[in-house]
Amino acid sequence: MNYFHLPLEEWTNRFVNEWLIPVLGGFFDSISNIVGTFISWVTNLLLFLPAELMALILIFLAWRYAGVGIAVFTFIGSLFLGSVELWDAAMQTLAIVIVATLFSIVIGIPIGIWSAKSPIVNSIVRPILDFMQTLPSFVYLIPAILLFGLGGVPAVISTFVFATPPAVRMTTLGIKQVPTDVVEAARAFGSTYWQMLTKVQLPMAIPTIMAGINQTIMLALSMAVIASMIGAPGLGSVVLAGISRVNVGLGLTGGLGIVVLAIVLDRITQGIGEKTK
Template sequence: MNYFNLPLEQWTNDFVDGWLLPVTGEFFGAISNGLRTFVDGMTNLLIAIPPELLTVLLVLLAWKIAGKGVALFALAGGLYLGSVGLWESAMQTVAIVMVSTFISVLIGVPFGILAATNKTMANLVRPVLDFMQTLPSFVYLIPAILLFGLGNVPAVIATFVFATPPAVRMTTLGIQQVPADVVEASKAFGSTKWQLLSKVQLPLATPSIMAGINQTMMLALSMAVIASMIGAPGLGSVVLQGISTVNVGLGLTGGLGIVVLAIIMDRITQGFARKL
């Protein structure tokens, strides 16, 4: 039952067309150009490295950090991506995931530290994180397209919004779970706030922070198919093409490629966390 008509749609469009785009267009354009250069540079670097060499380096890294089983899987995964002709698409996806994860961690971890050490900041950050996690993923695409156009840049922005909350929450949780007696002992020995944070809280919270980074990376990879709807290249576009043409084989091939990347990234980051 409609008691009154709230013209929210009209207000939003007037705000966007009358102020947001004319006033902030150049600002977001500069951000878009910087991110595009970053992502394109990462993509070109990964594609320029011979697939055989990159696979060997990945296998050695997996063996050193996560063990022989993960190294064998990384070898099989590299052979699979090359044999089905998805190596370049996989590198495009990896570049977007790496850039998105880097930005999410760069912003998320400091905000997690602030939220853990400042109650006011925690009260401000919590509803923002709730909003970021509960808003449907497709809704992120609308402002991303509006402000950054089509391609890999809006994909990075949308992925950043979707994947950042775990980095913030797990960092906050890790610092808050540092035993109180350890904190009190550190204060008793005359530690400053910075020394307490850098030498006690952060080292003890490292497993939780690494778990947050791992989840951030997995969420960034899970956005591959959704991001392909706004022109992001990579394995997601392969899956989307398979869906749009009802090509089951193509969709399965691209989907398995995403699974391969997800397992390799997950096991390597978990192994790195155990090493720390």
């Protein structure tokens, strides 16, 4: 099949090194600063709160939205995280998840709305989302390092890229699922574009959008762990240390910490989603 040589690798490297970084480097630096500041705020806030208070907040949310069972699980999970000295690592991971998810929501939902309303936008956005979701997540890590250096910022950026598609897709789906006769009724009564969106389409799409946000959070958590390879602090780096030292115990401890965090986050956000139905 080798009919002609396609130097994609050289082209990409030349593009990145000779154009992207020299020309847009300043732009990426300012993004890096903003995201970095944001991460340190959230991390500092989560670590500033006493672990007991933070645990109580999580237990309360779990009880409120997911029932007594999950509240008990959250209590035991918090005790576990504290007892294996992973509380701080868990909060660092949570901070990356929170920041990345916020970016995903703030950027993903408007794009989702736009592509629900415009077939042209939809036909452009869909292949990009496919690309974002199917490209192996490790592949984003390389440009993320080049453009944003090591640490929390490239972790959040690559997590954002990986976790945004469900927020966009489920928003589009939620709005398209609003029955046509209901949309027709809103039009027949003389709604403006904005009234239609805020009073009819978005409220009716909220359960679907919430399911999308839940997916986004789960993907963000899994990517935040992988991003430890580019220096993201948190539970992922504990597992990574376990791998590099072939330390089974450390790997299992970090791994269980991730499971605890994942279950608590999943059940709470799912519960919030169901309450909106």
